[in-house]
Amino acid sequence: PSTSNGTTPTPLTNYLDAQYYGEISIGSPAQMFNVVFDTGSANLWVPSYNCSPLYTACFTHNRYDASKSRTHIENGTGFSIQYASGNVRGFLSEDVVVVGGIPVVQVFAEVTALPAIPFIFAKFDGVLGMGYPNVAIDGITPVFDRIMSQHVLKEDVFSVYYSKDPMHKPGGELVLGGIDPDYYTGTFNYMGTHKAGKWEVNMKGVSVGEEMLFCKEGCTAVIDTGSSYITGPASSVSVLMKTIGATELAEGGYTVNCDLVKSLPSVTFHLGGHEYTLTEEDYILWQSQFGEDICSVTFRGLDVPPPTGPIWILGANFIARYYTEFDRRKNRIGFATAV
Numbered sequence: 536p537s538t539s540n541g542t543t544p545t546p547l548t549n550y551l552d553a554q555y556y557g558e559i560s561i562g563s564p565a566q567m568f569n570v571v572f573d574t575g576s577a578n579l580w581v582p583s584y585n586c587s588p589l590y591t592a593c594f595t596h597n598r599y600d601a602s603k604s605r606t607h608i609e610n611g612t613g614f615s616i617q618y619a620s621g622n623v624r625g626f627l628s629e630d631v632v633v634v635g636g637i638p639v640v641q642v643f644a645e646v647t648a649l650p651a652i653p654f655i656f657a658k659f660d661g662v663l664g665m666g667y668p669n670v671a672i673d674g675i676t677p678v679f680d681r682i683m684s685q686h687v688l689k690e691d692v693f694s695v696y697y698s699k700d701p702m703h704k705p706g707g708e709l710v711l712g713g714i715d716p717d718y719y720t721g722t723f724n725y726m727g728t729h730k731a732g733k734w735e736v737n738m739k740g741v742s743v744g745e746e747m748l749f750c751k752e753g754c755t756a757v758i759d760t761g762s763s764y765i766t767g768p769a770s771s772v773s774v775l776m777k778t779i780g781a782t783e784l785a786e787g788g789y790t791v792n793c794d795l796v797k798s799l800p801s802v803t804f805h806l807g808g809h810e811y812t813l814t815e816e817d818y819i820l821w822q823s824q825f826g827e828d829i830c831s832v833t834f835r836g837l838d839v840p841p842p843t844g845p846i847w848i849l850g851a852n853f854i855a856r857y858y859t860e861f862d863r864r865k866n867r868i869g870f871a872t873a874v
């Protein structure tokens with residue numbers, strides 16, 4: 536990985552094309568954690584050594600032990616972050632966090648209540664929010680803002696590459712301060728973040744095949760590196776699933792008959808004057824379980840209440856196709872075809 540800005544790229548691990556995470560350290564001596572670099576949130580949290588034994592998910596992950604770090608600074612303020620599946624609670628601490636070789640003194644959350652759903656399924660220990668400060672809980676300055684204020688980056692941007700090939704090593708890459716030419720082809724197309732302060736853009740519509748079916752009057756698309764799938768308003772996604780002949784599973788997922796996959800239409804997102812097309816290869820997860828093939832569709836219905844919603848969330852399966860640059864100086868997002 537060749538980056539022109541002197542920082543060391545962070546290699547990411549790809550777990551089943553659904554979870555991408557990389558390693559950071561917290562404390563002295565370094566305590567290592569696997570975290571999702573998540574543009575859909577702006578706080579750093581990891582499981583705490585003080586997590587109650589009631590929470591199994593804490594004990595299947597690495598936990599931060601303040602008593603073992605000589606650079607730990609006490610804080611103790613309460614913390615809670617709400618996810619669709621439940622909320623994550625704990626208290627604040629401060630310590631040296633190293634991301635991509637860059638150390639920052641960071642306020643983060645030690646989590647003492649970690650819901651089994653969904654985190655028992657998480658291969659990562661915690662989440663490192665790469666969102667804007669104004670979505671940060673407790674008004675905590677996010678990690679990337681602390682890095683920018685050190686003026687060590689050539690540019691106030693970061694880029695995310697997610698691989699789709701399980702044999703590809705690494706499974707992805709986060710570059711702080713630039714882009715990695717090894718992972719894209721062609722040129723970047725940029726669009727402004729439509730509400731400064733969130734990694735979201737105006738979307739002009741969503742087409743299936745040649746027909747514009749959804750978001751015809753325009754809508755908001757959130758570019759969320761921490762979400763596995765593409766989500767859209769439940770009504771739109773259920774029409775989309777019917778159009779491609781997908782059947783709904785109990786827990787909200789969809790599958791299609793693997794024999795029909797090659798005849799599925801492409802889905803195109805109209806963003807910033809350009810069209811970003813996903814073919815069936817991009818949105819079908821083909822898994823063989825116990826000798827039979829399961830073809831699951833990586834779209835989910837999710838109704839986000841106003842004023843934030845209704846929105847579409849473009850997650851890992853979109854980013855795997857379009858290498859993404861997040862530009863904090865110009866408040867814009869750039870896409871280029873990933874290789």
Ligand SMILES: CCN(C(=O)c1cnc(C)nc1NCc1ccco1)[C@H]1CCCNC1
Pocket residue numbers: 553554555556571573574575576618653654656657658662759760761762763764850851
């Ligand atoms: C991290 C919390 N998130 C998940 O969608 C999520 C939940 N639970 C599990 C087990 N994994 C998740 N994401 C895996 C992943 C890694 C990279 C791409 O997707 C979202 C919550 C909303 C903000 N954005 C992030």
